[in-house]
Amino acid sequence: MPPSDAAPRHVRGAGGYLTADLDAVAANYRTLADRLGPASECGAVVKADAYGLGLEPVSRALAAAGCRSFFVALTEEGVALRSCLPDAAIYVFNGVDAETAAETAAHGLVPVLNHPGQIEAWTAQARARGAPLPAMVQVETGMTRLGLSAAEVEALARDPDGVAGLSLDAVMSHLACADEPAHPQNAEQLRRFEEAIKVLRPLGIARASLANSSGVFLDAAYHFDLARPGAALYGINPRPGGPNPMAQVITLQGKILQTRTIDTPSAVGYGATHRARRGDRIATIGVGYADGFLRSLSNSACATIGGIRVPVVGRVSMDLITIDVTAVPAEATRPGALVDLIGPEHPVDDLAREAGTIGYEILTALGRRFERRYLGGGAAS
Numbered sequence: 001m002p003p004s005d006a007a008p009r010h011v012r013g014a015g016g017y018l019t020a021d022l023d024a025v026a027a028n029y030r031t032l033a034d035r036l037g038p039a040s041e042c043g044a045v046v047k048a049d050a051y052g053l054g055l056e057p058v059s060r061a062l063a064a065a066g067c068r069s070f071f072v073a074l075t076e077e078g079v080a081l082r083s084c085l086p087d088a089a090i091y092v093f094n095g096v097d098a099e100t101a102a103e104t105a106a107h108g109l110v111p112v113l114n115h116p117g118q119i120e121a122w123t124a125q126a127r128a129r130g131a132p133l134p135a136m137v138q139v140e141t142g143m144t145r146l147g148l149s150a151a152e153v154e155a156l157a158r159d160p161d162g163v164a165g166l167s168l169d170a171v172m173s174h175l176a177c178a179d180e181p182a183h184p185q186n187a188e189q190l191r192r193f194e195e196a197i198k199v200l201r202p203l204g205i206a207r208a209s210l211a212n213s214s215g216v217f218l219d220a221a222y223h224f225d226l227a228r229p230g231a232a233l234y235g236i237n238p239r240p241g242g243p244n245p246m247a248q249v250i251t252l253q254g255k256i257l258q259t260r261t262i263d264t265p266s267a268v269g270y271g272a273t274h275r276a277r278r279g280d281r282i283a284t285i286g287v288g289y290a291d292g293f294l295r296s297l298s299n300s301a302c303a304t305i306g307g308i309r310v311p312v313v314g315r316v317s318m319d320l321i322t323i324d325v326t327a328v329p330a331e332a333t334r335p336g337a338l339v340d341l342i343g344p345e346h347p348v349d350d351l352a353r354e355a356g357t358i359g360y361e362i363l364t365a366l367g368r369r370f371e372r373r374y375l376g377g378g379a380a381s
């Protein structure tokens, strides 16, 4: 991980402030763990720099809240996490290959084995070390992404020597439609997962894992032994369309660089896609698409200043956006004043809707130029 992932971070001349509330992350972890009940362990997915919020501070807060099992996508992420959590179980979704096997073992990471080539790479590493290595096995149940096919599952069950030298911690799969509880694919994937578990029984795999954030809100049949929520920990609604059971975690504020009152009607921004009328007041904010404020938010996002809703007008530029602040008293729109882009009145899911995307993409796109602050979790903000 580059040092830019360390937190908090001061950026000279920053045009925006990103605040993550680590107590809210911990509260969300407890909400999910409570919903699962004592029969299932609640893990945490912290891939992609904990969905853009900062791997280290977020993971420490989760560990303090009682989380013991963490999931990342890459070996690199697992190694970075190991240096701050020496005792946690760290699973690597994308698995292992000949290049990463030695490092994976040396840092005590547990790869998810997704195909026979990964099983070979990991058993070869176990032979080289002369000691058993832990692994999780993924089975493909309906996403057509990663995991052993039904035929590969059968082949493995017939030839358990294929995993000689490995201690298989769990079998997992991933739901494609968990955020749509009535979608028939949920039951179909559950059926195929249960079938794979049955076929793999001779291998003596102790645990199973299926549910992501939305899966935690399906019925208990989907929970199994270990859940893998990510998005819900960070405030994204795991039940889209219904009220959000999660606490909001981030606030994003943009800084006003300049405000002008229009005396002659004029076009705003690239492509002249908005026309300001005489008397309008337009504020220019130091946040743009290079900061993850997606260009698809042009003429569609809204923001708030002191609780007053104001529209983003014109196109989003690389470093700047323009907002019509005519409705806001002039004192609140001077250079240096702050505009709430994501916050309690305008949560991440709302901004995502305005961009035509999902909260996941908004969070993971948030850039490196914000001044980052953390609240709670014992962090010095």
Ligand SMILES: *Cc1c(COP(=O)(O)O)cnc(C)c1O
Residues within 6 Å of the ligand: 045, 047, 093, 173, 174, 211, 212, 213, 214, 228, 229, 230, 231, 232
């Ligand atoms: C990212 C990921 C998760 C977490 O999903 P959320 O929807 O963010 O809870 C769980 N499992 C796998 C395999 C993933 O890739």
